[in-house]
Amino acid sequence: MKIARYLRNVLTAASILVAGIGNAEDNLAVIERNLAEQYSSIRSVEVQFRVIAMAPAEGPLSQENLDRAVRWEWLIDGAKKLIRSDPQRIADGQSYLEWYSFDGVKAYEASCYQADGSKLETIRIRSAINRSYFHRAVPSAMLGLHVGNCDSNTLDWLSRRTAETVQDLGIERIRDRDCRKVQFDNVPVGGKFLTRAIVWFDSTVDWLPCKLQWGPRRLAERPPEAASSKQPMVLTLAPGETIGRIEVTEYFRVEDPLLGRERWFPKRAQVAMGNVATVFQIDKVVLNQSIEGTRFIPTPVPGTQVDDQTSGQPTLVLHGGEEGLVQRQNMLRSAELIHLKNTGNPGLKPEKGLTPPVSLAPDARPRKWAWWWPVLGSLVVLSAAVSFRKWQRSRP
Helix, strand or coil: CHHHHHHHHHHHHHHHHHHHHCCHHHHHHHHHHHHHHHHHCCCEEEEEEEEEEEEECCCCCCHHHHHCCEEEEEEEECCEEEEEECCEECHHHCEECCEEEECCCCEEEEEECCCCCCCEEEEEEECCCCCHHHHHCHHHHHHCCCCCCCCCCHHHHHHCCCCCCEEEEEEEEECCEEEEEEEEEEEEECCEEEEEEEEEEEHHHCCEEEEEEEEEHHHHCCCHHHHCCCCCCCCCCCCCCCCEEEEEEEEEEEEECCCCEEEEEEEEEEEEECCEEEEEEEEEEEECCCCCHHHHCCCCCCCCEEEECCCCCCEEEECCHHHHHHHHHHHHHHHHHHHHHHHCCCCCCCCCCCCCCCCCCCCCCCCCCCCHHHHHHHHHHHHHHHHHHHHHHHCC
């Protein structure tokens, strides 16, 4: 094992040397080979991570930051995928969770009761996974596997490169690491190539991306006088455009039984705007171990409404029969009482119950979305826009 690890270190050092002295195509080929090995050897992955909003961009996290953290789980097993949050209490004492998954055949979305986050109120079954999966599965973005709304990943951009669409911009120091900066103009979004991505690849962690930013090509291609304008920039995305950024600030080594050795994996990333950041902290990674197929399918309880739209005729089923109806009535009544208590409006009254047995109208998801997603979205857009504008002004 020690000999094998020594040989691998020698080969890695050699590849770094080649990347440092070779031409641009040599450099990109080295990154492509390493990234292809990284991605193809992930057959399954189980990640537990936390999302910490309104954290300091530099320095340690406070106990208040940690107390506000939301726990998430990300699973991949072949074509199967899942991203879900733990139940959390949000505004007005309501419970909230998110669930997006695909079991290889069907896709699922789930929401919980406002009054009890441990019980699923609705399960929706679709033919394709909700696009929200790609935004919530942040560890996938940290690896460069899914980047915002882009149709493909960083390896695909590399493998489809041409001299006109991909440029090696040389070495740039990110924090304490020398990374190779690569510009991509072959980034498909909705089948169109209107987005430019810049990725910094780190040779010390097997060429994984340590920083990614992407935005409309038209912003980077504006004339210098427009780029240096002091006028406020109003950003409206057109079809085929997307914007965002993420920086991986820490890595750790994870045992991989498939490769028979440890490998690098992102541990912490952030989206920062000034002194404030949303931090993504990975706590546990299990690579290439078997995952039970049932973990990709949400489990109904008595009272859960299952909305199946995978066949020609959508079906709506209440789980648990008469017992389920009683449970659902009680839970929805509790949610109305919570709302009545928090609003203080004496004119509001709880619903009397559900007729027919399956409720078509009530939606027990929170009336207020989890607050940190809009914050994160704003940080991503503002941070990416500022970064692109600074980059434009620095161009000769």
